[in-house]
Amino acid sequence: MNYLHEIGKYFLMLKLVFRKPQRARVFKEALTREIEELGVKSIGIIAFISFFIGGVIALQTALNLSNPLIPKSLIGFAAKRSIILEFAPTFCSIILAGKVGSYITSSIGTMRVTEQIDALEVMGINSLNYLVLPKIIATVLFYPFLIILGMVLAIFGGWVAGTLTGLFSGVDYIEGLQTDFDPYLIQYSIIKTLVFAFIIATVPSFHGYYVKGGSLEVGKASTQSVVWTTVLIVITNYLLTQMLLT
Amino acid sequence: MIEVKSLYKGFNGNEILKGISAKFETGKTNLIIGQSGSGKTVFLKSLIGLHTPEKGTIEFDGRVNIEMDSDERRQLRQEIGMVFQGSALFDSQTVEENVMFPLKMFTKQPDKEMLERANFVLKRVDLVGSNKKYVAELSGGMQKRVAIARAIVMNPKYLFCDEPNSGLDPQTAILIDNLIKEITEEYQITTIINTHDMNSVMEIGEKIIFLKNGKKAWEGSKEEIFKTDNEAVVNFVYSSNLFKKVREAYLNETN
Numbered sequence: 001m002n003y004l005h006e007i008g009k010y011f012l013m014l015k016l017v018f019r020k021p022q023r024a025r026v027f028k029e030a031l032t033r034e035i036e037e038l039g040v041k042s043i044g045i046i047a048f049i050s051f052f053i054g055g056v057i058a059l060q061t062a063l064n065l066s067n068p069l070i071p072k073s074l075i076g077f078a079a080k081r082s083i084i085l086e087f088a089p090t091f092c093s094i095i096l097a098g099k100v101g102s103y104i105t106s107s108i109g110t111m112r113v114t115e116q117i118d119a120l121e122v123m124g125i126n127s128l129n130y131l132v133l134p135k136i137i138a139t140v141l142f143y144p145f146l147i148i149l150g151m152v153l154a155i156f157g158g159w160v161a162g163t164l165t166g167l168f169s170g171v172d173y174i175e176g177l178q179t180d181f182d183p184y185l186i187q188y189s190i191i192k193t194l195v196f197a198f199i200i201a202t203v204p205s206f207h208g209y210y211v212k213g214g215s216l217e218v219g220k221a222s223t224q225s226v227v228w229t230t231v232l233i234v235i236t237n238y239l240l241t242q243m244l245l246t
Numbered sequence: 247m248i249e250v251k252s253l254y255k256g257f258n259g260n261e262i263l264k265g266i267s268a269k270f271e272t273g274k275t276n277l278i279i280g281q282s283g284s285g286k287t288v289f290l291k292s293l294i295g296l297h298t299p300e301k302g303t304i305e306f307d308g309r310v311n312i313e314m315d316s317d318e319r320r321q322l323r324q325e326i327g328m329v330f331q332g333s334a335l336f337d338s339q340t341v342e343e344n345v346m347f348p349l350k351m352f353t354k355q356p357d358k359e360m361l362e363r364a365n366f367v368l369k370r371v372d373l374v375g376s377n378k379k380y381v382a383e384l385s386g387g388m389q390k391r392v393a394i395a396r397a398i399v400m401n402p403k404y405l406f407c408d409e410p411n412s413g414l415d416p417q418t419a420i421l422i423d424n425l426i427k428e429i430t431e432e433y434q435i436t437t438i439i440n441t442h443d444m445n446s447v448m449e450i451g452e453k454i455i456f457l458k459n460g461k462k463a464w465e466g467s468k469e470e471i472f473k474t475d476n477e478a479v480v481n482f483v484y485s486s487n488l489f490k491k492v493r494e495a496y497l498n499e500t501n
Contacts, residue, residue, distance in 0.1 A: 023351055115334040122294050123348055124323030 010206050016128040017136070017202075030134040038100050038135060038201075039142030045099060046092055046150050053091070054154025055161030057082050062167040072168045076176020079158045081185075088151040089189045090237050093196035096143070097229040101204040104135060105225040108208030109218035117209070132205040139197040147193045188244050195240060196233050203229045247272050248293065248404065248436050253302035255285075255292050262288045264460040265302070272403075273434045275427050275450045277441055280457035281482060286440045287408060289457065293438065294328055294406050295319070306404065324352055327397030327435075329407040329426075333389040335381045335396070341368070342377040345395045352400065367395040371425060387418035391425070398429055405430065407439040411446060419443060423450045444489055447471065456482065472496045 021027035058079045065074060108131055111117050120127040155177065162168040207225035211217050248270040255263040262285045270276040278286050291297045293304055295311075304311040306322060314322065335344050345364040349355060355363070368374060371391040381389060390410060397405060407426060411419035427450040430437040439446065447454060447468060454471055456464040456479050464479045471483060472493050484490045 026350055111336075114332055114337075115330045116336055118291075118296055119328065119330060119334040119336075121296060122323065122326060122328045123351065124320050125351060 009210065010202070013128060013132075013206055013209065014202065016126060017132045019126055019129045019133075021129060021133065022125060026130075027134060030130070031137055034134045034138035035142055037103070038138050039146060042096060042099060042146060043149065045095065046146050047153050049095060050088070050092065050150040050153040051157035051160075053087060054079070054083060054157030057087065057154070058158030058161050058173070059165065059167065062162065062165075072172035073176035073179060075162070075168050076158070076173035077179050078176070079173075080155060080177050083151055083154040083158075084185050084189055087154055088147050089192040089196065090233065092147055092150045093143075093193065093200065093233050094230055096146075096196075097200050097204075097233060098226050100139070100200055101226045101229045102222040104201065104204035105208040105211075105222040106218055108132075108205055109211040109221050110215075112209060112211050113214055113218060128209065132202065132209070135205060136198060136201040139201040140194055143197040143200075144190050144193050147189065151189070188240075191244065192237065192240050195236055199229055199232050199236065203232060247307055248438070249305040250293070251303045251305070253289070253292060253304070254300045255288055255297055256300060262460050263292065263299070266457070266460070266462050267302075268455050268462060268465065270436050270438050271453065272436045273431055274437070274452040275430050276436070276438045276453045276455070277447060277451045278438065278455050278457060279442060279447060279482070280463075281442070284457040285460040286442075286457055290406055290408055290438065290440050294326055295323065324348075324400060325403040327400065327402035327405045329390065329393045329397050329405070329410050331409040331412055333381075333393040335389060335392055337381045340378050340380055341373070341384070341392050344381070344392055345399050348396065348400045363399060364395075367399045368392075370398070370429070371395045386413050387415075387422065390414065390418075390422050394422070394425060394429070398433065398435075401433065402435060405435045405437040407437070407441075409440055409442070411441070411443055416445065419445060420449060426450065444483055444486070447483065448492070472500075 058075060061075045061078045061082075062072075065072075065078075108117075111131070117127045117131075120130060159170055159173050162173050163170050204222075204225040207221045207228070208218075211221040250266060250268045250270075253263050253266045254261070266285075266289060278289060280286050288297060292299050299311075306325075309318065309322065311319075336347065339347065342361070342364055345367060346360050349360045349363060353360070365374075365377070368377065371394050373388060373391045373395065376384065376388065376392075381392070384392065394410075405426070410426060411422045414422065423446050426437060426439065429435065439450075441447070451468040451471070454464075454466060454468060455462055456476075458478050464474065464476045466474065471479065474480065484493055
């Protein structure tokens with residue numbers, strides 16, 4: 001029953017979030033700030049992880065394809081597929097759920113326990129719309145670029161790893177990348193990213209907004225929000241894969 | 247003027263406010279006193295609309311809360327200034343941005359005019375030269391001043407303060423009390439202050455309401471509080487020897 005109550009509360013929250021912003025100018029300022037906080041400041045971690053994981057994917061694939069009858073270009077092909085289909089949209093989103101999710105919950109939760117949200121409400125401001133809508137728009141607008149950056153760097157990381165270790169040649173790898181390229185897979189990946197971006201913005205906001213107590217509860221809410229965001233991403237990933245690829 | 251009639255509010259079956267009725271006059275500092283847990287904060291939050299009362303009405307200069315539509319309610323919210331116990335300033339913004347925030351949200355004034363207004367109220371609360379500082383860089387007293395500046399920047403008709411001098415040293419607490427009283431008289435605001443600071447009662451208490459267990463147990467002025475024989479009030483207000491002596495001195499002087 002408690003879960004049903006929380007799910008209902010989450011959707012009621014969304015109803016209040018999706019209202020026309022009270023001042024377009026203030027909304028634009030908030031959006032710019034959120035794009036920087038939630039998007040631009042995540043470029044570094046996504047770039048770093050993508051590059052190295054891409055390298056590992058390529059190396060693992062190469063080490064498991066030791067049969068001389070299997071063409072070396074298959075390494076590039078398999079790495080490309082793994083990166084585009086799963087690593088970039090899902091793995092990167094889970095990383096963002098940890099980094100951005102905890103930030104969103106703790107910042108909104110702190111505003112709640114220090115009465116800053118009450119101050120907004122007393123002024124007659126729709127605090128959910130003011131605080132959460134810019135976060136949703138920022139993540140939905142920016143994360144596709146972040147995920148595409150992750151794809152490019154992961155594929156590049158695979159090429160660098162192969163070249164440095166000599167397990168496969170750059171020519172074979174690039175040939176694999178170009179083999180049987182299906183643009184729909186990119187679309188599928190972007191659709192997943194958009195859904196995950198929405199989850200990353202709203203679930204932690206929900207946990208932060210409705211926190212009760214003090215700083216200890218804000219910390220607990222941050223942990224919970226990361227767990228629930230990750231769980232939802234994993235479940236949604238399965239559902240979307242079944243809907244879009246089968 | 248704010249008139250409250252038979253206000254009831256509870257949480258999870260636990261009744262906190264039990265039929266409070268009171269009148270708060272314009273241009274006066276109205277104090278609500280009472281022990282922790284007596285319902286002061288719930289009462290104040292019900293008045294400003296953060297809690298919805300279960301029964302009873304609140305009348306703001308003839309406008310009854312339960313009869314207002316959403317536009318009237320929005321309008322009323324813009325006539326309310328609130329100073330929270332912990333100041334509730336936006337810590338991601340500078341002093342100037344905090345004070346200008348209500349203007350940005352509710353007026354279409356050009357930046358220059360908003361800045362002029364913000365500087366005016368900051369000067370009024372004696373906080374010049376701190377415009378670009380962030381909240382974390384300010385002392386407790388300065389934060390309270392910024393909170394007051396933000397509360398009055400829209401020229402409110404009603405000012406609510408929840409424990410405005412809690413956590414402040416006695417000297418700063420008196421300065422904040424006097425500032426609120428001056429602003430109330432100067433701009434003819436209806437001011438309601440929650441406090442359990444007896445210095446505030448003695449300094450600025452033009453009308454005092456004493457709450458006990460969610461009910462109004464006593465009401466009067468600061469002069470009347472010296473003379474009252476209401477046991478609950480006497481036990482609460484004169485719990486310290488210092489105030490007992492102040493009371494004795496006052497009574498000896500007046501008799």
